[in-house]
Amino acid sequence: MLFNSYEFLFAFLPLTLGGFFALSALSWHRAAASLLALASLFFYGYWAPQYLLLLLGSIAVNFLTGKAITREALSGQDKQASRLLFAAVTLNLLVLAYYKYANFFLDTARALSSWNAPMLDVVLPIGISFFTFTQIAFLVDCREGKVKEQDAINYVLFVSYFPHLIAGPVLHHAEMMPQFARRETYRFVPENFVIGMAFFVVGLFKKVVLADGIQPYVGPVFDGGGSPHFFAAWGGALAYTLQLYFDFSAYSDMAVGLSKMFNVDLPLNFNSPYKARNISDFWRRWHMTLSRFLREYLYIQMGGNRQGPFRRYVNLLVTMLLGGLWHGAGWTFVIWGGLHGIYLVINHAWVALRERGVLQFPSMGMIGSVAACLLTFLSVVVAWVFFRATSLNAALNVLSGMFGMNDILFPAIPGLDIAHWIGLQVNANMEIDWRQIGWIVTLLSFAWFLPNSQQIVWRWVSGGGIANKLRIRWIFTGASLSLLLLLAVINDSRGVSEFIYFNF
Template identity: 45%
Template sequence: NVTLPLAISFFTFTQIAYLVDSYRGEVKEYDLLNYALFVTFFPHLIAGPIIHHKEIMPQFGSLRNLTKQHKNMALGLFLFGIGCSKKVLLADTFARWASAGFDQSQSLNFFEAWFTSLSYTFQIYFDFSGYTDMAIGAALLFNIRLPANFNSPYKSTNIREFWHKWHITLSRFLRDYLYIPLGGNRAGELRTYVNLAITFVLGGLWHGPTWLFVLWGAMHGVAMVVHRLWQTLGLRLNAIAGWLLTFCFINATWVVFRAKDMQDVTKVFMGMLGMNGLILPSRMMETFGYLKAEGVGFGPWLEGINGNGLLPLAILFALTMVLTQKNSTEMWQMEGSWKRLGYGWATMIGLMASLSGLYMFSTSYSEFIYFNF
């Protein structure tokens, strides 16, 4: 294990972009105080978004940003409340089931494995996007607008679209400071495929110096190559089929991302493939008892991950939310959105913040996932 300083990847990327652009002669701001503030601006520092000097440093020098702006205060509190609720009420709830499946169970049956992987899929989304909402909200209290980092990534119908909507600022950095300098798509198809693969492998390594992160990045790199080849051949896929394929692939890659070692990966994937059996609730035996002849078992359901009937409902609720509702970025970027934050929104945010606070004090602490990167 390698111990690294907190948030090293985020402030390193921030400074790499500044230094590279300085070398290219694209930097106009050299004020030391503003640069120090740019690097250490606390809302984004621990887990992003990865900010760029061209969009942030001019804001530090704006006289208008030195005055109190009630619009930004309202939007900031709104986003902070939404982000806190995502983290505490949703992400931490899914974390209990994901942790039980990955860290405690020695073996997972079909349903336990799928609910373990799906729990982490929603945990990491609500955890990371929740932090981003809180960071953007906190920055708005200082009249600073941070870039959006998520745009409903689980609605994506292909892997390329996913990376345009997930951790947007990381995708932008990898594109501008790695993929394009490698040659991008300017040196023929074969070289483009190689550049895509290299970019995503290094993107995986950015998350941590382990082979599982390298494997996770390589899986996405291969998927991007396959997608580009698919487009080059002029092939098409139905939108629903494309979404299902993309979501299942993302869900599978999160297993590799979350696992501590290959034993965890094997355990979850074997369960998802049904190699450890399929168990239905005991109460269903009267109706589906004939399935025992096909190898289906009956007993305590989801016992291996401390689950119950609430877990499928939570998964269904989360899936419905991410597929049908506007995300927080869409809500706060709507024209005149701050004017809509009346007593109704204020009451809702207050209730959510209060509930989140009570929940934090009544349960064990769970840090943000991206605090580790």
């Protein structure tokens, strides 16, 4: 079920909200939590009922194992707790490897040897990467004695909670399970509902109008199979860069908004990443909860920066390579992760050299900030080519065009002969797609110069006196419901599209 589908907007969501708060009003908090858990499981099973058993099995095994690990750790049986943790993490990774990476490994083995291994008929269960990583973090925290609550219903909710289950954020038990145990969660709070509606409608607008609006300019470049020229390659790469930005931002906003309607705060997962001035800042803003997971449960566990610069850079590279593989079973994703690992190594080395005084540059103020932002952005765009391409050859074809290796031909523009001024060839038959340029310029302006969703919503919430705020909120609620209906109609007329991160 998709957040932008009629079934979700006009059936699942109102029925779930109504049932949850009806039971809460009767002080049946346990029943309300159970209803929300069942609704979340139904939400997942609506896509493919057979994989609901996989999710339930994963939840049951990890919950019971987590309790056993905690019991052994608290009784001083550290070796037994560590063995249980190792076995549970291995089992989780084996299940993930089978469903997500089995054919990738077989295909790689076929390419490197004469083994004619048959490909497996495996369908990737939606959201498996998210609920697997979420539970691995839970198990590790059980071993370290950080888990304070182990309630079965709250754990089911923590893992399967429908606003985050399909595409994140990657949740931490300590920030979620206590919220399901609070009495305050089980009462209708108009302010939270309106804030949630604001986030949800902003996210729906980003998805239906912005991300889906620029999407038609992506496929012809990445899926066409040819060698795009300079302008076509950059047009397609920038279109995908912006489609992915607004698509993932949309899902993140909608997840936060939906959860807020139930008085549950999800961690923010997206914070204007294209405004970043270096690649480290980018990863503090893009998929923030995944970055946190990779840092805490992989990078730091491997030693982080505690064993010297060389080991630190190796840890960064390994972390990002595995982060790339987490996103998809293909060498293009591995290369994407490797590029970001190299970017991070360069960034950290640059900072270290400046701190030691080896590199000294005068402050360039605003010009320097803009240049740093552009350099970071262009580096990210180049890496996104591998993220989107269906094969390594397709990625190299697009990059060849972007770097001018497939000819740089200028269109003929009446009264403006740019190519003549710089001595390059003009293609009189080449037409400019002004609509594509308009989309790219508009969405870049939104990403670079406008406040993001949380800034817009919190400014609105905190402004004015109490009476004025109430009046504005109820006006906004009516406007939001009207806009929600309009966006739903537009979305349905185009055909309901999946979010990009559903594939990961």
